[in-house]
Amino acid sequence: MTVLYYMHDPMCSWCWAFRPVWDDVRQQMPDSMEVKYLLGGLAPDSDLLMSAETRSMIRRHWQVIEKKVPGTRFNYDFWSRCDPRRSTYPACRAVIAAKNQNPMLEDAMIQAIQHAYYLNARNPSDDEILIDLAYSLSLDVSRFKNDLHGADxxxxxxxxxxxxxxxGCTGFPGLILEDRGAFRHIRIDYSDAGMMLQQLSSVQAL
Structure with a gap:
């Protein structure tokens, strides 16, 4: 089977901007293609608070995305309500912990983290936020807590x-198609699902 790999991080702001178009791609892509998610892990575990310089840099980054991808929204209250840390591994592990309980909830956890972070100004670097999201998805919370920092x-x-x-993934989001043993990078478009669907169809037609 042909496999489309989606490389991402649940706390990647460009992945958040890509979300609506990615949903369209998944809904319209050929049934013969399987989608597999691969976590990229932007930032390892850390208890250190972000510096003022880093906070300012990320805020500017959000503003750039809002201009380049119209319709993308960020809740800037995050920066006053939370104590940000440059740490996305906890959110990545939360996605794995959810998937291991129920593969159908992998994407649901990704979306829950994105909504918590970008819309509701909650910090997915904090265990208590991730545990609350697990509860909202009706996961086994006790198992989720154990898995969140588990060695496996x-x-x-x-x-x-x-x-x-x-x-060969060098940034997020990333799309790589595996077809008949060959890997092909699919060019990302943040506004046009059709452009990516055309690339997928072209590869299959070879």
């Missing part, structure tokens, strides 16, 4: 990061 979950995250890197 961390090992799976590092394996996905290595796989994405070995496939």
């Amino acid at each position: 979950t961390q090992a799976e995250l590092m394996s996905e990061i290595r796989t994405a890197s070995n496939m």
Whole structure:
């Protein structure tokens, strides 16, 4: 089967901007293609608060995205309500923990993290936020807590990061199509699902 790999991080702001078009791609892509998610892991675990310089840089980054991808919204209250840390691995492990309980909830956890972070000004670097999201998805919260920092979950995250890197992923979001043993990068478009669907169809027609 042909596989479309989606490389991402649940706390990647460009992945958030790509979300609406990515949903369209998934809904319209050929049934013969399987989608597999690979976590890229933007920032390792850290208890250090972001510096004022880093906070300012990310705020400016959000503003750039809002201009380049109309319709993308960010809740800037995050910067006054939360104590931001440059740490996305907890959110990545939350996605794995959810998927391991129910593969159908992998994308639901990604979306829940994105909504918490970008719309509701909640910090997905904090365990209590991730646990609350697990509860909202009706996951086994006790198991989720154990898995969130479990060795097996961390090992799976590092394996996905290595796989994405070995496939040539250099940024997020990323799309790579595996077809008949060959890997082909699919050019990302933040406004036009049709452009990416055309690329997928062209590869299959070869």
